[in-house]
Amino acid sequence: MELSWISKTRIVLAFAIGAMLVGFLPWSRVEPANNGVxxxxxxxxxxxxxxxxxxxxxxxxxxASAICTPYGFQIxxxxxxxxxxxxxxxxxxxxxxxxxxxxxxxxxxxxxxxxFEAFIWLALMLLGVxxxxxxxxxxxxxxxxxxxxxxPTVKLEPMIAIAVAFVSTIIAGIFLLNILATDxxxxxxxFGFVFGQPATLQIIFGVVVTxxxxxxxxxxxxxxxxxxxxxxxxxxxxxxxxxxxxxxxLGYMSASWAPVFFSKTxxxxxxxxxxxxxxxxxxxxxWLAARYKFWREFEA
Numbered sequence: 017m018e019l020s021w022i023s024k025t026r027i028v029l030a031f032a033i034g035a036m037l038v039g040f041l042p043w044s045r046v047e048p049a050n051n052g053v054x055x056x057x058x059x060x061x062x063x064x065x066x067x068x069x070x071x072x073x074x075x076x077x078x079x080a081s082a083i084c085t086p087y088g089f090q091i092x093x094x095x096x097x098x099x100x101x102x103x104x105x106x107x108x109x110x111x112x113x114x115x116x117x118x119x120x121x122x123x124x125x126x127x128x129x130x131x132f133e134a135f136i137w138l139a140l141m142l143l144g145v146x147x148x149x150x151x152x153x154x155x156x157x158x159x160x161x162x163x164x165x166x167x168p169t170v171k172l173e174p175m176i177a178i179a180v181a182f183v184s185t186i187i188a189g190i191f192l193l194n195i196l197a198t199d200x201x202x203x204x205x206x207f208g209f210v211f212g213q214p215a216t217l218q219i220i221f222g223v224v225v226t227x228x229x230x231x232x233x234x235x236x237x238x239x240x241x242x243x244x245x246x247x248x249x250x251x252x253x254x255x256x257x258x259x260x261x262x263x264x265x266l267g268y269m270s271a272s273w274a275p276v277f278f279s280k281t282x283x284x285x286x287x288x289x290x291x292x293x294x295x296x297x298x299x300x301x302x303w304l305a306a307r308y309k310f311w312r313e314f315e316a
Contacts (some may be wrong), residue, residue, distance in 0.1 A: 023087065030080040031098040032090045034144075037076040039100020042069050049198070051116060052108030054137065054288050057129035066136065073099070073140040077147025089152035090162070094299055100292035101138060104215050105220070109215040112284050122269040127261040127283070132180035134250035135289035141246065141295050164306040166313075168239030178244050183232035185248035188230055189294075190256055197222025198233045202277070206268055210277045213284050223285065230299030236309065240254025242302035249294035256282040280282035 019027075045065045048054050073096045081092025113126050172180065199214040214222070227245060234240040260280045269279055278284045 019176050019302060020140055023091075024273075025059055026087065026091050026275070029083055029258040030095045033083070034076045034095030034100075035077070035102050036099075036283075037072050038046060038069065038096055038140075038144075039102025040074055043098040045069075045101075046103065050087060051112050053110060053112055053286070054103050054107035055286060056133050056243065057126065069140060074141040074147040077144035077149075078151045079147075081151035084153045085152070085195065086158065086160060088156060089148050090303075092148030092151065093145050094296060095148070097292050097295035098138065100219075100288060101296065104167045104286065104289040105216060105291040107216075109213045109216070110284055111276045111278075118270055118275045120270040122264065123270060124261065124263060125264045127257050127266075130287055131257045134253035135290055137288050138247065138250040138290040139214035145243070162306075163310045164302070165237075166306070166309050168235075169237045170263035173236065174282050177238040177240050177261035178284070182236050182244050182248050182251075182304045185227070185230040185234065186251050186255055187231075188240065189226055190282055192226040193227060193252070193256075193285065194280055195221055195222075196225050197285060198259045198281045204272075207265075207274075209280045210269070210273055210279055211281045211284070213276045213278070214281060217293050219289050220293050222281075223290060224297040227287040227294040227297030232305045232308075233297040233301075235302045235305035242298045245297050245301075251299070252282070252294070253285070253290040256271060256280070284311040 042065070045068060046054070046061050049060045076095040076099060077092050080095035081088030084091040110126075110130075114123055117123070117126070168177070170177075176194040197214050197219050199218060201209040201211045201214040202211045226250060230248070231242045234245055235242065260283045266278055269277065
């Protein structure tokens with residue numbers, strides 16, 4: 017089940033539309049302040065800016081889906097994550113904030129501001145999904161015979177399968193990110209190891225591959241749609257910042273290590289990076305599972 021050159025072109029177009037409408041067009045409104053960190057705590061992104069970004073996300077999903085008809089919904093959903101990936105890639109590292117304010121109390125305040133931000137970026141992603149769905153319903157005339165229609169390995173009630181996939185994605189996501197996105201580590205008497213701020217490309221690799229694996233398994237074994245692992249990406253960010261940024265841990269890190277080191281790699285990843293790169297990984301993993309199943313049944 018090889019993708020045709022037309023399908024590959026559609027995917028490239030969807031990425032380009034998202035990058036243009038979401039990534040670059042509103043950049044002057046959302047560009048980070050002096051510290052370069054893309055986050056709401058920079059206070060340069062207003063509610064008006066978020067509304068504009070929401071409308072652009074809706075438009076990006078709609079336009080990408082319309083252009084990619086008849087596979088509009090299947091491909092158009094990647095437009096908004098592609099656009100947000102521009103923001104995530106251009107952002108400075110979260111450790112930049114701690115170099116300016118290294119005290120434990122200041123670090124706690126930063127994490128308190130970042131803690132629930134992932135839900136804002138998730139909302140933009142879901143607006144793109146809505147736009148893609150609307151265009152698909154409007155422009156697609158015929159039903160599609162897609163390879164993602166197959167029985168999962170483990171048969172559970174749909175709601176139970178979703179719950180299992182959702183919780184598993186959060187747990188596995190945190191575990192895998194602490195491995196795949198990790199930079200250089202040094203022994204530490206309290207945490208065993210502490211880890212340096214990973215480079216942006218390392219974060220991209222770690223986040224995409226982590227959620228690719230989670231979504232692949234969710235689809236193959238439980239038959240769960242990628243939208244649930246996508247939603248779980250926000251909870252990975254939130255849960256990590258709640259569990260791993262307790263005051264004693266931040267106090268110890270502030271007193272013992274330079275601001276570029278973290279007790280867990282997952283808390284060095286910004287919410288925008290988690291949602292943007294994680295969503296791409298989820299969609300990719302879902303369709304890889306479909307392709308793998310097709311290969312096992314008809315080509316192996």
